[in-house]
Amino acid sequence: MPWYADDSLWVDFAPAMFSDRRAGTVAALVRDAPLLAFPPGARVLDLCCGPGLFLAPLARRGHPVTGVDLSEPMLDRAREAVAAAGDGARRRTELVRADMLDFVRPGAYDVVLNVFTSFGYFTDPADNLQVLRNARRSLAPGGKLLVDVMGKEVLAGWIGRPQTVDLPDGSYVVQRDTVLDSWRRLRTEWTLVCGETARTAAIHSFLYSAAELHELFLAAGFTGVECYGDFDGGPYDQHARRLIVTGHAPG
Known part of the structure; x- marks a missing residue:
């Protein structure tokens, strides 16, 4: 069994990975961060949604959201987070147990998110590229993919x-x-x-530099690929805290 399919890992280490403090930080990002300022009503897929830290505030803000995760315990926590966000958020949310290597809904979303270094899990590099290709297929023309990882630099x-x-x-x-x-x-x-x-x-997991992940986006068929150092849209330079790469599905 691959490490990411071990539900006990996510259950036992959830308090450290997904603390209340981190949930508050994410809610503030969804409210204020330029890279998360999606058009009103944009349909969002949170790929590897975990306990719904991004999912719940996005649904509360009015976005129809789909959360996909392989871990049923994490999906249970996501249901609780969405329920706590209110009836409107709950009605706008769909949760799906699926593997990101397989999940595709052609043209169904305006935005696909993959955050908290949830990319690069697969041993075969071709499988990680396939995840990006799946995301491109799931996007409407012109839709945006955002991947957030800890960059090699x-x-x-x-x-x-x-x-x-x-x-x-x-x-x-x-x-x-x-x-x-x-x-x-x-x-x-x-x-x-x-x-x-x-x-x-x-x-x-695989490690990616900005240049490597940029090229992987291009190989997956994305256009307008950009690299950022945080959700505020700052440059990916010596002051960067994260590596955030965005790209658009062909229009």
Whole structure:
């Protein structure tokens, strides 16, 4: 079983990955960030939606949204988040359990989002390219894909120092990152410490520079490809915090 299909990973580490603080940060991004300022009524697909951190505020803002995820526990949390956003948000939301490698709805969306470094999961590079091609097919002519990852250049600035996340119940998570295959892949090891017990899991994904992901978008058939350093639309430079790449389906 591939690591991303292990529901226990998402359940056990959800408090660290998807904290209340992060949910508040995302809600503010959806409200204020230029890269998330979609036209009124734009149909949005959140690919690998997780617990609905982007999904719920987008639905509350009036967008018809579809959340796709492979993890049923994450979809359950997304249902709770959307329900808490109100009846209008709930009516505008569809949740689908599916693999991003397979999910396609030709021409059904104006925007496709893939955020929180949910891209590059597959061992075969051709499968990661197929995810982008699926997104292009699911977009209406002129529709936009936005992919948010930790860019290779950003990661190089801080990797090597373990990160610790304290959780409200007194437990904590230690994150250790290891670069593999000459900066082609990343192994992220999470250790959850609860009292005298510990649980460890590892996440593997491809690493992309801005140039590499830009070229992958072009190979998938996107036009007008741009790279940004954060959701505010700033440049991808030495001050960047994320790598955000956008492209448009041919009109």
